[in-house]
Amino acid sequence: MRLIEAIPATTWSATVPTSELLPLVLSKRDRLDPEDHAALSALPVRTERYEHGATIIPQGPAPNESCLVVAGMSLRTQQLGQSRTIVSAIHIPGDFVDLHAFLLDELDHSVVAQGRCEVQFIHSDALREVTRTRPHLTRLLWMSTLIDAKIHRAWLAASVGLRATERIGHLLSELFVRYQLIGAVRDGTFRMPLEQKDLESLLGYSKTHVNRSVQELRARGLIDWERNTVTVHQPDTLADLSKFDPKYLELRSAAR
Amino acid sequence: MRLIEAIPATTWSATVPTSELLPLVLSKRDRLDPEDHAALSALPVRTERYEHGATIIPQGPAPNESCLVVAGMSLRTQQLGQSRTIVSAIHIPGDFVDLHAFLLDELDHSVVAQGRCEVQFIHSDALREVTRTRPHLTRLLWMSTLIDAKIHRAWLAASVGLRATERIGHLLSELFVRYQLIGAVRDGTFRMPLEQKDLESLLGYSKTHVNRSVQELRARGLIDWERNTVTVHQPDTLADLSKFDPKYLELRSAAR
DNA sequence: CGATAAGTTGATTCGCATCAACTATTGTGG
DNA sequence: CCACAATAGTTGATGCGAATCAACTTATCG
Structure with a gap:
């Protein structure tokens, strides 16, 4: 297991x-x-x-x-x-x-x-x-x-408009926001059942390239990611780099 | 105009x-x-x-x-x-x-x-x-x-899983089916307000590469496409090449 | 503590972007 | 109606992003 x-x-x-x-x-x-x-x-x-x-x-x-x-x-x-x-x-x-x-x-x-x-x-x-x-x-x-x-x-x-590093940043930004919404982020860190290798089928990149891109995000001090634990150090910078719109999951209904 | x-x-x-x-x-x-x-x-x-x-x-x-x-x-x-x-x-x-x-x-x-x-x-x-x-x-x-x-x-x-030629084939297969459903295809030919250049923003490829890919589909005898007129000569072969599932838009069904 | 899987690094190849020139087509105004 | 302008399509050369293959290190689990 x-x-x-x-x-x-x-x-x-x-x-x-x-x-x-x-x-x-x-x-x-x-x-x-x-x-x-x-x-x-x-x-x-x-x-x-x-x-x-x-x-x-x-x-x-x-x-x-x-x-x-x-x-x-x-x-x-x-x-x-x-x-x-x-x-x-x-x-x-x-x-x-x-x-x-x-x-x-x-x-x-x-x-x-x-x-x-x-x-x-x-x-x-x-x-x-x-x-x-x-x-x-x-x-x-x-x-x-x-x-x-x-x-x-x-x-x-x-998928159409971003390259590997940005795209990984985009996914992590999204997960960060979604886990935040259910109260599962503490000090910028959340755990999830995804590892780097899983991005192969998720984003379509080879594990080699995923790894190099993750390293780039790490080197820039934006994130840490080991196994199932992700830390986003600078959510805003990461979102910006990834062209992620943090508002896009605001959920309230227009239908009363 | x-x-x-x-x-x-x-x-x-x-x-x-x-x-x-x-x-x-x-x-x-x-x-x-x-x-x-x-x-x-x-x-x-x-x-x-x-x-x-x-x-x-x-x-x-x-x-x-x-x-x-x-x-x-x-x-x-x-x-x-x-x-x-x-x-x-x-x-x-x-x-x-x-x-x-x-x-x-x-x-x-x-x-x-x-x-x-x-x-x-x-x-x-x-x-x-x-x-x-x-x-x-x-x-x-x-x-x-x-x-x-x-x-x-x-x-x-x-977008994740196909390369340019297949992807263009996928889009054309889809449009072919959709135009067929509204009765706008005759002898494999339909007209639409899209030209090759429009695939640049649609699929994210440069016009150069779109063109080379379209030429490949043409060379294989699968399609013709000039300006606003598309002909699909072999819908099944095209769908197959493009991994397009022709059933994916069939609409009717049971109890709703 | 050995086995297995995740992550890392390097070398090579290929798909596609980019820049640049050129041709063909369509549309326009004199 | 023709000449020209503008846009779509075509071709070639070069460079970068990412795939692929391969070897290796580190972490995890039984």
Whole structure:
């Protein structure tokens, strides 16, 4: 087992009861009135744990459940041709993994556990019922998928327009912000189930080149990164270098 | 004016009355019952035309309208730092341009006309009313944004995993399929408001390299492309070479 | 404490950018 | 209508960013 120890500190399950996780997540986007809150708490959920590399959702016909990361990390991976695998999204605690599954027939990607990972499943019927009766919640759920798309666009822009060093800086800036939002950064440091080698499938660079680029960021005093621990010494400088817009994950809804 | 003549043949406004466009577009996703159909037809819309390069939607605070391309083409463009502009989406007739705008406060991109372009605006209040009263329509609208995200993921994968020639093949395969879906391909040929030079901001390659890659595709007998006219001689071979999954935009499905 | 995997360094090759010239096409005004 | 201007497309030469192959060091785990 060369995993990071157990499920990382970045877990909510310790502090938040199962039924309160979803309302908590959505309340970060917009105020929930008591009825909405109750509707969410009442959703039946099933919690599962996965070992590193396990497939949480397979590519192909969409499952009749959607899920949410409770602890750890999962990756959305797409096949490109036969041989190549590309990561198209990273999910950390509080992120919906495949909310879109309940509206699509077929998923173009798999979801796999990166390190140990705990997720909460919600049946599509229950979600459909929410969309039938609770318009405001529907809009908030919809918004979650829009934020997903927003991140996709940012990755796409980074992929087209940045070179290795900047691009790694961009990814680390994003993870820094996202881990900050769930309270998992202390003194500029966070732990996550990614190592340098993982950037090979994430960004498409060889491990050799990833390493040289990471060294450059280190040499400039912007970051440290050993194994699963990342420290961002100068978030602003790093964001600037990487053309990362720190506001791009501001999450509040326009839909009341 | 070095535009493609007037609004291209790829227009629906000639054959479909304004109020019927939106129901027509959504009915491609799933059956509409008469009430849903009526609700859509009743939406007040405003039609506008833009010249090449005109900004249809500016980056920044989200507008209180969303829009749909009726004729021509529009591009979603993002700023990366000060200088670089990246295209993150292409919209052709029948595509929603910024349906997500009505749920987000702030747009991370602009939308500009590529060639002459006709769009239909729908006020956010009207959309919000639809989401309040018509759950099935809401799911279909939501699904439009999910397909958008699906295309983003395909672009991202292509951008990370393919080289210039394949990547251009990928884009042309996608456009071929999308234009086919709106009935704008005849004998493998379609016209569009993009030229080779436009791939510079679309894919991030220099025009020199774009040209050499296009020539390679031509030399292999896969395509022809002069100015605004593209012919795909062997869609299957091209898709295969480009690792393009031709199924990825098939839209119809079961219960929504 | 040995085995395995992550990280590091160097040498070579290749894809693509860049700069520069040139041709072909389209559009414009006299 | 023709001559010219402007833009799209084409070709060549050179340099840099990143892949690849290979060897090696360091950390981790059983």
